[in-house]
Amino acid sequence: MLQARGLQLGGVPELWNLEKPEEITAIHRAYVEAGADAVYSNTFGANRLKMARTGHTVQELIPAAIQNARNSGAKYVALDIGPIGHMLEPTGTLPFEEAYDIFREEIEAGKDADLIVFETMSDLLEVRAGLLAARDAAPEKPVFVTMSFEENGRTFTGCSISSMALTLEGLGADAIGVNCSLGPEELVPIVEELCKWTTLPVIVKPNAGLPDPVTNAYNFTPEKFGVCMQKFVKLGAVILGGCCGTTPGHIRAVREMLQTQTVVERHPVIPAAVCSANQTVIIDQPRIIGERINPTGKKRFKQALIEHDIDYILGQAIQQIDAGADILDVNVGLPDIDETEMMVSAVKAIQGITDTPLQLDTTDAKALEAGLRIYNGKPIVNSVNGEEESMQKVLPLVRKYGAAVVGLTLDKNGIPKTADGRFEIAKRILDRALSLGIRREDVFIDCLTLTASAEQAGVMETLKAVSRVKNELGLRTVLGVSNISFGLPSRELVTRNFLTMALYAGLDLPIINPNTESMTSAVRTYKLLANIDKNAVDFIAHYGAETTPAPAAKPASSGMTLGAAISAGLRSEAAALTKSMLADTEAMVIVNEHLIPALDAAGAEFEKGKIFLPQLISAASAAQGAFEEIKTYLSEHSDGTVNRGTIVLATVKGDIHDIGKNIVKILLENYGYQVIDLGKDVPYEDVVKATEQYHAPLVGLSALMTTTLPSMEGTIKLLRERCPWCQTVVGGAVLTPDYAEKIGADYYAKDAKETVDIAKRVFQN
Amino acid sequence: MISLSSVDRAQAFRYMGHRGDPDAQMLKTADFCEKRLLAASRPRYVYLVTPLRFTDAGVICEGTALTLTGHDIAAHLQGCSRVILLCATLSAGADTAIRMASAEDVLAGMMTDAMASALTEQLCDAAEEEILANFAGFYATWRFSPGYGDLPLETQGDFLRTLNAEKRLGVTLSPGGLCIPTKTVTAIIGLSDKPVPKGKRGCAVCNLRTTCPYRAKGAHCK
Numbered sequence: 001m002l003q004a005r006g007l008q009l010g011g012v013p014e015l016w017n018l019e020k021p022e023e024i025t026a027i028h029r030a031y032v033e034a035g036a037d038a039v040y041s042n043t044f045g046a047n048r049l050k051m052a053r054t055g056h057t058v059q060e061l062i063p064a065a066i067q068n069a070r071n072s073g074a075k076y077v078a079l080d081i082g083p084i085g086h087m088l089e090p091t092g093t094l095p096f097e098e099a100y101d102i103f104r105e106e107i108e109a110g111k112d113a114d115l116i117v118f119e120t121m122s123d124l125l126e127v128r129a130g131l132l133a134a135r136d137a138a139p140e141k142p143v144f145v146t147m148s149f150e151e152n153g154r155t156f157t158g159c160s161i162s163s164m165a166l167t168l169e170g171l172g173a174d175a176i177g178v179n180c181s182l183g184p185e186e187l188v189p190i191v192e193e194l195c196k197w198t199t200l201p202v203i204v205k206p207n208a209g210l211p212d213p214v215t216n217a218y219n220f221t222p223e224k225f226g227v228c229m230q231k232f233v234k235l236g237a238v239i240l241g242g243c244c245g246t247t248p249g250h251i252r253a254v255r256e257m258l259q260t261q262t263v264v265e266r267h268p269v270i271p272a273a274v275c276s277a278n279q280t281v282i283i284d285q286p287r288i289i290g291e292r293i294n295p296t297g298k299k300r301f302k303q304a305l306i307e308h309d310i311d312y313i314l315g316q317a318i319q320q321i322d323a324g325a326d327i328l329d330v331n332v333g334l335p336d337i338d339e340t341e342m343m344v345s346a347v348k349a350i351q352g353i354t355d356t357p358l359q360l361d362t363t364d365a366k367a368l369e370a371g372l373r374i375y376n377g378k379p380i381v382n383s384v385n386g387e388e389e390s391m392q393k394v395l396p397l398v399r400k401y402g403a404a405v406v407g408l409t410l411d412k413n414g415i416p417k418t419a420d421g422r423f424e425i426a427k428r429i430l431d432r433a434l435s436l437g438i439r440r441e442d443v444f445i446d447c448l449t450l451t452a453s454a455e456q457a458g459v460m461e462t463l464k465a466v467s468r469v470k471n472e473l474g475l476r477t478v479l480g481v482s483n484i485s486f487g488l489p490s491r492e493l494v495t496r497n498f499l500t501m502a503l504y505a506g507l508d509l510p511i512i513n514p515n516t517e518s519m520t521s522a523v524r525t526y527k528l529l530a531n532i533d534k535n536a537v538d539f540i541a542h543y544g545a546e547t548t549p550a551p552a553a554k555p556a557s558s559g560m561t562l563g564a565a566i567s568a569g570l571r572s573e574a575a576a577l578t579k580s581m582l583a584d585t586e587a588m589v590i591v592n593e594h595l596i597p598a599l600d601a602a603g604a605e606f607e608k609g610k611i612f613l614p615q616l617i618s619a620a621s622a623a624q625g626a627f628e629e630i631k632t633y634l635s636e637h638s639d640g641t642v643n644r645g646t647i648v649l650a651t652v653k654g655d656i657h658d659i660g661k662n663i664v665k666i667l668l669e670n671y672g673y674q675v676i677d678l679g680k681d682v683p684y685e686d687v688v689k690a691t692e693q694y695h696a697p698l699v700g701l702s703a704l705m706t707t708t709l710p711s712m713e714g715t716i717k718l719l720r721e722r723c724p725w726c727q728t729v730v731g732g733a734v735l736t737p738d739y740a741e742k743i744g745a746d747y748y749a750k751d752a753k754e755t756v757d758i759a760k761r762v763f764q765n
Numbered sequence: 766m767i768s769l770s771s772v773d774r775a776q777a778f779r780y781m782g783h784r785g786d787p788d789a790q791m792l793k794t795a796d797f798c799e800k801r802l803l804a805a806s807r808p809r810y811v812y813l814v815t816p817l818r819f820t821d822a823g824v825i826c827e828g829t830a831l832t833l834t835g836h837d838i839a840a841h842l843q844g845c846s847r848v849i850l851l852c853a854t855l856s857a858g859a860d861t862a863i864r865m866a867s868a869e870d871v872l873a874g875m876m877t878d879a880m881a882s883a884l885t886e887q888l889c890d891a892a893e894e895e896i897l898a899n900f901a902g903f904y905a906t907w908r909f910s911p912g913y914g915d916l917p918l919e920t921q922g923d924f925l926r927t928l929n930a931e932k933r934l935g936v937t938l939s940p941g942g943l944c945i946p947t948k949t950v951t952a953i954i955g956l957s958d959k960p961v962p963k964g965k966r967g968c969a970v971c972n973l974r975t976t977c978p979y980r981a982k983g984a985h986c987k
Contacts, residue, residue, distance in 0.1 A: 010830035010927030087937050090864065091857050092945040122935050156935025157857045180932065314868040353865040569790045613782040614791060617872045654941035659878050666871045707918060707942060
C-alpha cells in the first residue's frame with residue numbers, strides 16, 4: 001500500500017507518520033471500511049536503533065503513528081512492534097537487557113494504543129524480552145504475539161511452533177499466532193500444530209499467497225484469500241488478518257467469509273513439556289536429566305567456576321548430551337563466586353551451543369530470577385519445597401516466567417519418613433502452585449532418595465511415594481538416584497537397580513550421570529520393556545551394532561608415546577596416556593618433558609612449512625585432552641594448578657570472529673598459561689577490569705576486520721592509562737607489524753605459535 | 766530453494782591453509798563437521814533486479830533507496846543496464862554449528878567455520894545460476910560486494926533494507942556492520958546485453974579476505 005503511494009524499496013515507512021500523516025490515515029481507513037476491527041500502527045521498525053539514522057525519535061514517531069491510526073475510526077488501535085533488527089546474543093551481539101529497554105521505550109511511547117502487538121518475530125529470545133517489557137510497562141494491556149514460520153515449521157532462527165506456544169503462554173501473552181512468510185495454504189499445517197499447543201486465542205495473518213520470484217507480486221486474489229481463510233476458522237483461529245500483499249479487498253473478503261461462519265471452540269490438552277527455542281521435550285516417558293553441571297563434590301568443577309572457565313562447563317554439557325541426556329541440570333553455585341552472574345553466563349553459553357532444555361538448579365532466588373529472565377524457552381526450576389518461605393519465594397517466579405518446577409517433599413520438619421508424609425507435602429506444593437495459576441502439568445515432584453546404607457527401610461517408602469504422587473495426583477515425578485548407594489560397595493550396581501525399580505514405580509525424570517553407560521542403558525532398557533520404545537527402535541539404534549561385549553577400554557596401549565599421540569592429533573589417546581602416566585609420573589614432569597616438547601616440535605614443523613595450521617591445531621587439541629587430565633588430577637590431589645602466568649585474551653569490541661583467538665587460547669593453555677578468555681565483541685572496559693582483577697602481565701587482543709582495528713587501538717589506549725604494568729600482544733589477519741606498532745601494541749604475533757613465543761619472553765619461562 | 770548436499774572440501778581445506786592430502790584423522794574430523802553443518806544449515810537467498818542509472822553521485826538502483834558509490838562499483842557495472850542484488854545465507858543454524866564445534870574441539874571449530882565459508886560460496890554459485898536462468902541472452906558480471914574496493918561496507922544497511930532481507934531471510938546487521946547470521950553474502954551482479962569483461966577476482970574482492978590464512982602470510986590460495 002505504501003509502495004503504491006510512492007514509498008521506495010528500502011525507504012523508511014515510519015517517517016510517513018510525520019511527513020504524510022493523511023496518507024497513513026487514509027490507508028488505515030481503507031482497511032477499517034473493508035471491515036477490519038483493529039488496525040496496526042505504522043510502527044513496525046520504530047525502535048531507537050532503526051530510527052537512529054532518520055533523525056527522529058521513538059517519542060515523536062510512535063505517538064504520531066497511533067494518532068494517525070486512531071483518526072481512521074478503527075475500533076481498536078494496536079501498537080505494532082517488529083523485530084529490533086539486531087540479533088540478540090549469542091547469535092548476534094545485542095544484550096538481552098538492551099532489547100528489553102528498546103521494547104520498553106516503544107511500549108511507553110505507544111501508551112495510547114489499545115493493545116500491543118509483536119509481529120513477524122523470528123527469535124524467541126527477542127520475543128521474551130518484548131513480552132517481559134510489555135508486562136512490566138503496561139500490565140493491563142492485551143499483548144498479541146505472532147511469529148513467522150517457514151514451511152518446515154521453524155522460524156529463521158529455528159524456533160519451533162511448540163516452543164513458541166509453551167514459552168509465550170507461560171509468559172502471559174494474551175493471544176498468539178503466525179504472520180507473514182507464507183500464504184494461507186502453506187500456513188494450514190502450521191496453524192494446525194499451533195492449535196494443539198496452546199489454549200490461547202490463535203491469530204492468523206498470512207501473506208496474499210506467495211510472491212512471484214521476479215516481480216515480487218503476490219498471487220492470491222481477494223476472493224481466493226477469503227476462501228482459504230475459512231480453513232483457519234474451522235481450526236479454531238479467532239483473530240484473522242492479512243500481511244504482505246493483502247489489500248483492503250482481501251480483508252473485505254475475510255470479513256464477508258466470517259459472516260457465514262461460527263466460532264469453533266477448541267479444547268486442546270497441552271502435555272507436560274519443557275523446551276528451548278528449538279527443541280521441545282514432552283514428559284510422556286522417562287527423560288534423563290543430566291546432573292553433571294554441578295560443583296558438589298567435584299574439585300575440578302569448582303576450580304572451573306572460580307576461574308570462570310565457561311568452556312569447561314560447555315564440555316560437560318556436550319558430553320552429557322552425546323551420552324543421552326534429554327535435559328541438563330545447571331547448578332553453578334559456590335560460596336565466594338557471584339552465582340547470579342555465573343548462572344546468566346552459563347545459561348547463555350549452554351544455550352548458544354545446544355538446543356537441550358535446561359533445569360535451573362539454585363537456592364538463590366536472585367540467581368534463579370536472573371536465569372529465568374534470560375532463558376530462551378521454558379525451563380524447569382529446581383526447586384521449591386513444602387516450607388512456606390520456599391513456596392513464597394520460588395513459586396511466584398515460576399509463575400511469572402512460565403517455567404515448570406520441581407517440588408521437594410520436605411519442609412521445616414525435614415523429610416517425612418513415610419510415603420504418606422511425603423505425599424501430603426507434594427499435595428501442599430501442588431495446591432499452592434495451582435492457586436497461583438501454575439498448570440498441574442508443570443509441577444514435578446521429587447520424593448527424595450535416602451541412602452540405603454543409612455535408612456534401608458526408607459527406600460521402599462520413597463518408591464511408594466513416587467507411585468502415589470504419580471497415580472493419585474497425576475503429576476510427573478523427579479528423583480536424583482545416585483544418593484541411594486552412598487556408603488555401599490558396588491555403588492553402580494545398587495544405583496542401577498534402584499533406578500529400574502523407580503522407573504517401574506512411575507519415575508518420569510531420573511536425575512543421573514548419563515556418562516555412566518549402565519545408568520543410561522537402564523533407562524533405555526526400561527523403555528524397551530515397558531513398550532514405550534516401540535519396536536525397540538531406539539534400543540537397537542544404540543546397541544544393535546554390539547555383537548560381542550565391548551572390550552574394556554585399553555589403557556592407550558600399542559606402545560604409543562604421549563608425544564606421538566599429540567603430533568598425530570589423537571586426543572582420546574593423549575588423554576588416556578596421560579591418565580596412566582599420572583600414576584607414576586609427576587604432573588609437571590609430564591607437562592615439561594612430554595607435552596611441551598611435543599608441541600614445540602609441532603610448532604617448529606609448522607614454521608618450516610612441513611605441517612599446516614590444521615595439523616598444528618590438531619596437535620594442540622590432542623594436547624588439550626592431555627592437559628585436561630592433568631588439571632583434573634591436580635585439582636583432586638592437591639591445591640596446585642599449572643600456571644606459568646596469567647594472560648587476558650579478547651576479540652575486540654565490534655568484532656565477532658573468534659576462531660583465531662580460540663586457537664591462540666588453546667595453545668597458550670597447552671603451554672601452561674592461565675588464560676582469562678573474555679570472548680568476542682568485548683568492551684574496552686571489560687578488558688581493563690579483567691586485567692586489573694588478575695593483575696595480568698600480558699593481554700592478547702585479536703581483530704579480523706579492518707573496521708574493528710580502531711577498537712583495538714582504543715582498548716590498548718585504555719589499558720595504557722589504567723593498567724600500566726601490562727604488555728599487549730595483538731594479532732589477526734588484517735594486522736601488520738607496522739600497524740601494531742602504530743596503535744601502541746608491545747608485540748605483534750603473526751600466528752598462535754608466535755604468541756606462545758612472546759608469552760615465554762614476557763614471563764621469562 | 767537450493768539444497769546443498771556436500772561441502773566443497775578442497776575449498777574448505779584451502780581456506781584453512783591446508784595443502785596436500787589430508788590424513789585419516791583430518792578426514793574423520795571433516796566427516797563429522799560436514800554432517801553436522803549440513804544438518805544445521807538452511808541455505809536460502811533473496812534477490813531483486815533493478816534498472817541502473819549512472820550519476821555523479823553514484824550508481825542508482827532505480828525504484829529503490831539504494832545508491833552504490835565509488836569508482837570501483839561504477840567500473841564493475843560499466844555497460845550494464847540492470848543489476849541483480851543478491852543476499853544469500855546459510856542461516857543462524859550454521860553459526861550454532863560453528864559455536865558447538867568450537868566448544869568441543871578447536872580443530873572442529875576451525876574446520877566447521879571453513880566449511881561454512883565454502884558452503885556459502887557454493888550457495889552463491891547455485892543462486893546465481895538459478896537467477897540467471899531467468900535472464901537468457903544477458904551477460905553477467907562477477908559478484909561484487911559492499912566493502913570491496915571503494916564501495917563502503919556501510920552500504921550493507923541500505924542493501925539489506927532494499928531486499929527486505931530481515932523479513933524475508935532473517936539477515937540483520939550487527940552494530941559493527943557485519944551480517945548476522947555470519948555466513949551470509951551480499952552481492953551485486955551487473956546484467957548487460959553485451960559481453961562484459963570478466964575482470965579479475967583477486968584478494969581485495971574475496972569474501973575471505975579478512976580471515977584468509979594465505980593472505981596473512983602474504984600468499985594466495987590459487
